[in-house]
Amino acid sequence: MQQEGSTAMTDQLYTTHDISRLLQVDPSTVSKWIDRGILMAFRTPGGHRRVRSADLRTFLITHQMPVPEELGSGTVRLLAVDDERPVLDAIKRAFKPFAAQVELQTTTSGVEALLLVSEQKPHGMIIDLNMPDIDGLEVCRRIRARKQMEGVRLITMTSAHTPEVVEQSKQAGALACMAKPLDVQQVLELFRVPLALSAKR
Known part of the structure; x- marks a missing residue:
């Protein structure tokens, strides 16, 4: 438990x-x-x-x-998944200036990511597409198949960023597909923009 x-x-x-x-x-x-x-x-x-x-x-x-x-503030919980530890270390460094806004957890395994998303219930996941145990698209599909995980925002990342890969990611249930190295500001905007839209309504 x-x-x-x-x-x-x-x-x-x-x-x-x-x-x-x-x-x-x-x-x-x-x-x-x-x-x-x-x-x-x-x-x-x-x-x-x-x-x-x-x-x-x-x-x-x-x-x-x-x-x-009263709900407007608070940290965004993110889980970053990449089989290359140096990539995760770079992502940690990039998010460090936003430590007050983002609680970042990392794993090098797609299988472990599927366990962590159920346990930790992050607001979003950043998933590398090219991983040995289970690729990023399959991670997205499995999470999207779970009704209770509907609210988790999925973002894929790849060093081979093409329109085809972006389309595949979206079909698998990802909100966006980003090029490596990751643009942290873009990631943050994916969580802030809906708040701004809601405030205007």
């Missing part, structure tokens, strides 16, 4: 009624989101459903809904 405290310790927990008041929707609507697996939740020992603030924020961003001020 995964420790509930493995995510950011500042994560606040919300009941379905808290969320209904916050978003001004019926509590039954919130329950339906949870039942459909599009809003991540867990049950307390007493059987009550609770939603972490980070997961609620991810749900709102993914579905382009306005994010209330």
